[in-house]
Amino acid sequence: xxxxxxxxxxxxxxxxxxxxxxxxxxxxxxxxxxxxxxxxxxxxxxxxxxxxxxxxxxxxxxxxxxxxxxxxxxxxxxxxxxxxxxxxxxxxxxxxxxxxxxxxxxxxxxxxxxxxxxxxxxxxxxxxxxxxxxxxxxxxxxxxxxxxxxxxxxxxxxxxxxxxxxxxxxxxxxxxxxxxxxxxxxxxxxxxxxxxxxxx
Amino acid sequence: xxxxxxxxxxxxxxxxxxxxxxxxxxxxxxxxxxxxxxxxxxxxxxxxxxxxxxxxxxxxxxxxxxxxxxxxxxxxxxxxxxxxxxxxxxxxxxxxxxxxxxxxxxxxxxxxxxxxxxxxxxxxxxxxxxxxxxxxxxxxxxxxxxxxxxxxxxxxxxxxxxxxxxxxxxxxxxxxxxxxxxxxxxxxxxxxxxxxxxxxxxxxxxxxxxxxxxxxxxxxxxxxxxxxxxxxxxxxxxxxxxxxxxxxxxxxxxxxxxxx
Amino acid sequence: xxxxxxxxxxxxxxxxxxxxxxxxxxxxxxxxxxxxxxxxxxxxxxxxxxxxxxxxxxxxxxxxxxxxxxxxxxxxxxxxxxxxxxxxxxxxxxxxxxxxxxxxxxxxxxxxxxxxxxxxxxxxxxxxxxxxxxxxxxxxxxxxxxxxxxxxxxxxxxxxxxxxxxxxxxxxxxxxxxxxxxxxxxxxxxxxxxxxxxxxxxxxxxxxxxxxxxxxxxxxxxxxxxxxxxxxxxxxxxxxxxxxxxxxxxxxxxxxxxxxxxxxxxxxxx
Numbered sequence: 001x002x003x004x005x006x007x008x009x010x011x012x013x014x015x016x017x018x019x020x021x022x023x024x025x026x027x028x029x030x031x032x033x034x035x036x037x038x039x040x041x042x043x044x045x046x047x048x049x050x051x052x053x054x055x056x057x058x059x060x061x062x063x064x065x066x067x068x069x070x071x072x073x074x075x076x077x078x079x080x081x082x083x084x085x086x087x088x089x090x091x092x093x094x095x096x097x098x099x100x101x102x103x104x105x106x107x108x109x110x111x112x113x114x115x116x117x118x119x120x121x122x123x124x125x126x127x128x129x130x131x132x133x134x135x136x137x138x139x140x141x142x143x144x145x146x147x148x149x150x151x152x153x154x155x156x157x158x159x160x161x162x163x164x165x166x167x168x169x170x171x172x173x174x175x176x177x178x179x180x181x182x183x184x185x186x187x188x189x190x191x192x193x194x195x196x197x198x199x200x
Numbered sequence: 201x202x203x204x205x206x207x208x209x210x211x212x213x214x215x216x217x218x219x220x221x222x223x224x225x226x227x228x229x230x231x232x233x234x235x236x237x238x239x240x241x242x243x244x245x246x247x248x249x250x251x252x253x254x255x256x257x258x259x260x261x262x263x264x265x266x267x268x269x270x271x272x273x274x275x276x277x278x279x280x281x282x283x284x285x286x287x288x289x290x291x292x293x294x295x296x297x298x299x300x301x302x303x304x305x306x307x308x309x310x311x312x313x314x315x316x317x318x319x320x321x322x323x324x325x326x327x328x329x330x331x332x333x334x335x336x337x338x339x340x341x342x343x344x345x346x347x348x349x350x351x352x353x354x355x356x357x358x359x360x361x362x363x364x365x366x367x368x369x370x371x372x373x374x375x376x377x378x379x380x381x382x383x384x385x386x387x388x389x390x391x392x393x394x395x396x397x398x399x400x401x402x403x404x405x406x407x408x409x410x411x412x413x414x415x416x417x418x419x420x421x422x423x424x425x426x427x428x429x430x431x432x433x434x435x436x437x438x439x440x441x442x443x444x445x446x447x448x449x450x451x452x453x454x455x456x457x458x459x460x
Numbered sequence: 461x462x463x464x465x466x467x468x469x470x471x472x473x474x475x476x477x478x479x480x481x482x483x484x485x486x487x488x489x490x491x492x493x494x495x496x497x498x499x500x501x502x503x504x505x506x507x508x509x510x511x512x513x514x515x516x517x518x519x520x521x522x523x524x525x526x527x528x529x530x531x532x533x534x535x536x537x538x539x540x541x542x543x544x545x546x547x548x549x550x551x552x553x554x555x556x557x558x559x560x561x562x563x564x565x566x567x568x569x570x571x572x573x574x575x576x577x578x579x580x581x582x583x584x585x586x587x588x589x590x591x592x593x594x595x596x597x598x599x600x601x602x603x604x605x606x607x608x609x610x611x612x613x614x615x616x617x618x619x620x621x622x623x624x625x626x627x628x629x630x631x632x633x634x635x636x637x638x639x640x641x642x643x644x645x646x647x648x649x650x651x652x653x654x655x656x657x658x659x660x661x662x663x664x665x666x667x668x669x670x671x672x673x674x675x676x677x678x679x680x681x682x683x684x685x686x687x688x689x690x691x692x693x694x695x696x697x698x699x700x701x702x703x704x705x706x707x708x709x710x711x712x713x714x715x716x717x718x719x720x721x722x723x724x725x726x727x728x729x730x
Contacts, residue, residue: 023476048556052587055605095270102272105591109645111217112210113675117649119436120458121673123443125450135444142437147237147411148427166405170394173665176682177394180530180661182483182709183683186702187529189487199488200701390666 002198013196016188137165209460221428228424235427237415242384245402246283249358249382250290258357259297262287263347263372264311265363265387266303266340273364276388277307279413280363281314283386286416287360288318292327299350300333303343308335344368348375355379361396362386362409373399386412464730467723475716482712486704493704500671501688504656504678507629508538513546515628516617519565520593520643521551521558527635527660532561533686533699534658535633539565541693543574548617550627552583552603554592554638559584559607577615582607589638590646597624597647624653635660640667644675658685 004010018033057073060066075097081090122138124131143155144162151159194200203211227233253260264280267273284300291298300315302308312333319328336346348371351359359376361369362385369385369392376383377399385396386404396403404412407429414422443454511517519539523531542549551562562582570576584607586592595602600621603612612618624630630653634640640657648655654677659667661682670676680689683706686699 024473044560045556048559048585049587052585055584055603056587060604101591105594105646107214108210109590109594109642109649111214113645113649113670114641115436116210116213116458117673117675118669119439120443120455122440123447123455125447126444127448131444135440138440139437142433145407146430146433147240147407147415148235148430150238167397169665170397173391174394174398176661176664178713179684179706179710180527180682182706182713183530183661183702184527185479185483185709186487186683186705189484189705190529190698190702193484193487391662 004196004198006195009191009195013192016192020188136161141165206460209458217432220431221425224428224431225421225424228420228427231420233424234420235423237411237423237426239415240404240408240412242386242402242404242408243286243412243415245382245384246287246360247290249360249384249401250287250294250296252382253291253357254294254296256357258355259299260287260291260358260360261347261351261354261356261376261381262298262300263361263363264300264302264307265361265365266343266368267364268304269306269310273389276364276409277304279409280386281307281310282413282417283360283362283409284311285314285318288315289322292319292322292324295324295327298332299354299356301343301347301350302333302335303338303340305335305338308333340366340368344371347372351375351379351381356381359383360385361400362404362412365389365392365396370395370399376400464723464726467719468727470716470720479709479712482708483705486708487702490701491704491708493707495687495691495700495703497688497692500678501680501685501692504680505541505689505692507654507656507678508541509545511542511545511547511628514548516548516550516621516626517542518624518627518630519549519551519562520630520632520634520639521553521561522555522639523561523633523635523660524555524557527662528561530660530662530682531633531635531658532564533683534680534689535561535565537686537689537693537697537699538631538658538680539569540695540697541689543569543579547628548578549580550583550617550621551580552596553585554589554642556585556587562607576608577610578617581612581615581617583612590642593638593642594646597643597651597653599623600626623651625651627653629654629656631656631658633658634663634667636663639663640670640676644670648675 015033015036018029019037021027022030057069061069061073075094078090078094081087122135124135126132126135140158140162142162144159144166146155146159149155190200224233224235228235250260262284264284265273265277267277269277288298298315300311302311315333316325316328319325334350337343347368350356351372352375356376356379359372359381361372361383365372365385365387366389369387369389373383373385373395383400384402384404385400386409387393387396388406388409390406393403393405397405410422411426414426439454439458446452446454508517519535521535539549549565551559551565553559553562559582562584566576566580566582569580574580583603584605586596586603588595592602600618600623601612606612606615620626624647630643630647632640632643632655634657640655640659640663643655647653655675657667657671657676657679659679659681661684664679664681667676667679671679680686683699683702687696687703690697690700
C-alpha cells in the first residue's frame with residue numbers, strides 16, 4: 001500500500017467518501033461536497049461555453065470578418081430579452097427559430113432512421129424462431145398502442161402478448177441500469193482504493 | 201431541381217403522414233368524424249387510488265413531471281396537466297385533499313388554473329387553497345427532496361405521477377412505496393418506464409399518457425391526431441407483415457423500396 | 461415484527477454495506493472468474509482490426525463524469541488498440557464535459573512519445589446538440605480551433621478531412637442524448653458513414669435497435685464491453701480486473717431480489 005502524494009487524488013477520493021456518507025445520513029460534510037460539486041460543474045460548463053462562443057462566433061467575426069455569423073449571435077442575444085418585461089416578446093423570435101429548425105431536422109431524421117429503416121429491418125424472413133419472435137413481437141407491441149380500437153377478441157390477445165414482451169424488455173432495461181450503477185460504484189472504488197490508497 | 205438520391209420514399213412517407221394527420225385532425229375538428237379512444241385501464245387505477253385515499257382520510261399527491269411547458273417534453277407535461285384536471289374533479293367528488301407539486305415555474309400558473317377549474321367544474325370552488333399547488337424548486341434534486349419530504353410528512357395515500365420524468369422517478373416511486381401509497385404513474389420517457397413499472401401499482405406506458413390526456417379532455421384535435429397516428433401505425437404493421445412474407449419468399453422488393 | 465416482515469424491510473444500510481464489501485474485496489484480491497466474450501465484441505474488434513495504419517477514426521465523446529466509469533474504459537480500450545495499429549484518432553464532443561476525457565486519453569499516449577496533431581487531436585466541445593451533430597457531420601470545418609486553441613487547419617492529422625465520410629470509422633462513446641440516436645438520425649442516415657457505438661449499460665436498450673437494423677455496425681456495452689475488448693485484444697487491464705467485483709455485486713442484488721420476493725409472496729399468502 002502506498003498512499004498517493006498527489007493532492008488531486010486526495011481531493012477526489014475524500015470528495016467521493018463524503019458523498020457516500022449520505023448512505024448513512026444526510027450530514028454537513030455531504031452538503032458541503034454537494035455544493036462544491038454543483039458549483040464546480042457550473043463553472044466548468046460556463047468556461048467551456050464561453051470558449052465555444054469565442055471560437056465559433058467572436059474570433060470568426062472579429063478576425064476573419066465572417067459577418068453572416070452576426071445573425072445567429074443576435075438571435076442568441078434576443079433569448080435574454082425574456083428577462084425584461086417590455087421586450088420579452090423578442091425572445092420568441094429566437095425560440096420560434098430554434099423550435100422550427102429542431103422540428104424540421106428531427107422530422108427528416110426520425111422518419112428516415114427511426115421509422116423507415118426500422119420498419120425495413122423488421123421485414124425478416126419467417127424461417128427461424130428468432131425472426132418469427134421478432135416480427136410478431138414488433139406487431140403485437142404496435143397493436144398494444146392502438147387506441148381507437150377496443151381491445152377485444154384477437155386484438156386483445158395480440159395486445160396482451162405485446163404487453164408481456166414490453167414487460168420483459170423493461171426487466172432487461174432495469175437489469176442494465178443495475179449493471180451500469182455497479183460499474184459507477186467500481187469506478188469510485190478505483191479512485192479510492194487505487195489512485196488514492198494504492199491498494200490495486 | 202432533382203431529389204437527393206435515396207430520399208424519394210422518405211419524401212412520400214413524410215407527405216403521406218402529414219396528409220393523414222391533417223385530414224384526421226380536420227375531419228375530427230369539423231365534426232365530420234368522431235374518433236373514439238378506448239378507455240385505458242390506468243384511468244380506472246387512478247379512481248381506485250383516489251378512493252383509497254378517501255377511505256384513509258389522507259391526501260393525494262400529484263406531480264405533472266419535471267418537464268417544462270416550452271421544450272420537447274412539453275407534450276408530456278400537457279398530457280400530465282390534462283390528467284390533473286380529471287384527478288382534481290375526482291378528489292372534489294370524494295372530498296379528498298390533493299397536493300400538487302411543481303418543478304417548472306412556467307407550469308405553476310397552468311397547474312393552478314387547472315386545479316381551480318377542476319374544483320369549479322365539480323361545484324366545489326371552496327376546496328381550492330393557495331397551497332393546493334406548490335412550487336418547490338426548479339433544481340431537479342431539490343424538487344425531488346421536497347416531494348419526498350411531503351410524501352413522508354403528509355402520509356399521502358395515493359401518489360399519481362404523470363408527465364416527463366428523469367432520474368428522480370425511482371426516488372419518488374420508492375418514497376411513495378415507503379409510505380404505503382397506491383401509485384399510478386405515466387411517462388413517455390423510455391428510460392424511466394421500467395422504474396415506474398417495477399415500483400408503481402399501475403403505469404401508463406409511453407403513448408398511453410398522451411392517449412389518456414386526449415381521452416379525458418375529449419379535445420377533438422387531440423382525438424383526431426391520436427386516431428391518425430393509429431392509421432400510420434396500421435400502415436407500418438401491414439408493411440412489416442407483407443415485407444416479412446415477401447422476405448420469406450426471398451422477394452426483397454419492398455425492403456429495397458424503403459431504402460430509396 | 462416477525463421474520464417475513466423483517467425480510468421485506470431490510471435496513472438499506474445493510475444492503476449498502478454488503479454491496480460495498482462484496483465489490484471492494486475482489487477488486488483488491490481478484491478471484492479470476494471466467495469471462496465469456498459476446499459475438500458483438502468480436503464483431504467490433506474485427507471492424508477496428510481491419511483498419512490500416514494511417515487511417516483516421518473519429519471518436520465522439522458524449523459522456524460526463526457521472527457516466528464515465530461505465531463508458532471511458534471502452535474509449536480507453538479502443539484507443540489502445542488503435543494506437544497499437546498506428547491508426548490516428550480525432551475526438552469531438554457534443555457534451556461539454558467530453559473534451560476533458562479526450563485530453564485524458566491523449567495525454568497518456570503523449571507521455572509514451574506519440575505526437576498531438578499527428579497521431580491524435582481533440583476538437584473539443586461543439587454546442588448545439590442534434591443540430592451541431594448534423595452540421596459537424598456534413599462539414600468538419602465547422603470547428604475552427606481545437607480544444608488546445610490551435611487552428612484546426614494547422615493540424616497535419618486533419619489534412620484531407622472535409623466531412624465525416626473521410627474518417628475510416630466514427631465511434632460514438634455515449635451515455636445519453638445527444639448521442640447515438642442523433643448520429644444515426646442526422647449523419648448515418650444521410651451520409652452512410654460506418655458508425656460504431658461504445659454505450660453506457662443504461663443506454664444499451666436504446667442503442668440495440670440500431671445495431672439490429674445495421675445502422676450501427678457493432679456495439680460495446682459498458683464496463684463489461686470494455687473488459688471483453690481488453691481480453692480480445694490480448695491486453696487484460698483495469699476493466700477485466702473489475703469484472704469479479706461486478707459479478708459478485710450482481711449475485712448480492714439477485715439474492716436480495718429473490719429473498720424480497722419470497723418474503724412478499726409469503727406475506728401475501730397469510
